[in-house]
């Protein structure tokens with residue numbers, strides 16, 4: 001993920017790029033204040049620059065789970081990745097929070113800014129087909145335990161047609177988990193992975209993963225430890241931890257085919273432009 | 282809404298109808314068990330017969346409101362209509378229940394039956410634009426009181442394009458409230474009205490409003506009081522009460538342009554075919 | 563306890579009886595001119611012309 | 622109190638020490654053949670070969 005001068009990317013017309021329409025995929029958390037991102041997405045839409053907005057909603061799901069008395073757990077896998085324990089009740093909470101709280105807020109916010117948006121989940125039109133792992137390993141108090149009721153999965157197949165249909169009309173697709181499996185059962189998938197896989201499937205010009213930190217930090221509490229670039233070697237050790245590992249992994253995969261991939265802060269002016277200009281990672 | 286032999290409607294090809302593709306609009310409550318309806322909708326989809334599935338979700342919203350401690354109230358207007366008090370917290374509950382619980386279940390259920398479905402709300406693609414009433418009258422304990430914080434509205438404009446795009450791909454649109462106003466704020470609208478307005482906008486061949494009773498009953502507890510037909514005169518007195526007034530009113534409006542309109546029971550075999558065959562109203 | 567008070571109708575200036583049981587946002591009818599009035603405040607009661615009844619269902 | 626018991630490894634038949642603190646679904650490693658074993662039941666402890674570790678991320 002190299003630094004690039006993004007001005008020619010954003011002023012698409014001048015570059016004469018042959019990629020399909022210069023679509024970019026922007027992913028936000030769903031917890032952070034989306035105002036600046038929505039401003040920029042609406043602006044791009046008005047200028048005829050296709051943008052796909054992908055969102056997660058971990059914070060909203062956590063809050064709703066607490067309000068409904070649904071147990072929250074984090075699965076720490078042997079390789080150090082953290083993921084949300086997603087039993088059936090938690091899957092329902094996630095679905096409610098993402099589709100029933102975060103997504104409508106983003107669709108409304110875009111309309112308030114004069115853009116037209118269409119909300120989509122991975123289950124719609126078979127956009128994201130996922131497969132769950134029958135048994136996942138979780139490290140708890142030094143023991144390794146197998147969990148079998150997990151309703152999360154990994155994306156196996158992406159059909160970008162529903163997204164393309166929305167883009168063709170000049171509207172903004174607002175996309176999120178959950179996905180569904182081949183039998184129609186909902187599965188939780190990672191929102192960063194969703195954004196990355198969509199970017200690849202759409203042959204997007206750029207993938208921007210916005211987060212609440214300024215970029216990939218070796219010390220999550222110290223913004224000056226931002227890495228301007230990362231490669232696969234950064235995932236080998238303990239350098240990148242927790243949720244950021246998901247982002248880096250997703251970003252690296254996408255960067256094989258997507259020209260510009262950036263991880264940057266959502267809470268700044270014109271976050272998309274700045275991310276692609278190298279302000280993040 | 283006359284009784285018709287619906288066989289020629291359902292065997293569309295034989296009639297040589299000139300309406301666009303013979304789409305029908307089917308509305309279900311969201312509370313009742315959707316299995317029979319999903320079976321039939323999936324069957325129609327497999328046979329290439331376009332169907333739009335509209336849903337409400339009052340029961341789901343009620344249950345979620347109770348779980349979250351959100352106050353529930355019914356507004357009884359001077360003309361006898363009952364409607365849900367929809368302040369901002371209730372609007373959020375409705376949105377969560379319809380988009381985050383009922384709709385994903387229907388999309389999943391259709392996929393499990395081999396059909397592909399895409400969930401849409403009125404806010405998506407500006408499909409339903411609504412306007413709220415700044416003040417509504419509510420009768421409480423013999424007093425008439427003005428309510429100004431209500432976030433429900435009436436549909437002003439219908440843009441069927443998002444639905445048509447889904448139908449064009451051979452998929453089933455799964456549509457529901459909320460709608461949004463011109464500034465992007467979400468508004469609750471009546472699901473029966475949504476179905477009726479969509480049927481008109483799509484020039485549908487038929488509108489079927491499925492409910493938990495066998496048809497329009499003069500005595501809601503006595504199925505033998507089913508009216509085989511209703512007209513505007515049935516709304517003048519007290520004959521039709523409560524939620525059924527919404528259905529009848531929506532159905533009558535639609536019947537000016539939609540050839541077949543029926544109100545019938547969801548809880549029977551092949552409810553759509555039976556409704557259009559005159560088993561309801 | 564209900565005190566026998568009245569307030570001027572904002573439309574016709576006639577006397578509209580009010581009690582301290584009236585609620586804000588309540589509708590009262592002026593018996594002189596039949597206008598629908600809204601209780602805008604209580605203690606003391608202030609009345610204003612109530613908003614129009616909007617027609618349902620367009621047309 | 623931990624009782625010194627062992628159970629046969631389903632893969633190599635070697636003795637795998639088990640305690641009554643083991644939880645169902647827990648993974649234990651057989652020191653003889655290095656297989657990952659799953660505690661399928663407790664009281665008495667039953668072991669089975671644990672499912673394969675699926676590769677993440679395809680490829």
Ligand SMILES: [Zn+2]
Pocket residue numbers: 571572573574575576592593594595596597
């Ligand atoms: Zn007066």
Ligand SMILES: [Zn+2]
Pocket residue numbers: 630631632633634635651652653654655656
């Ligand atoms: Zn062994």
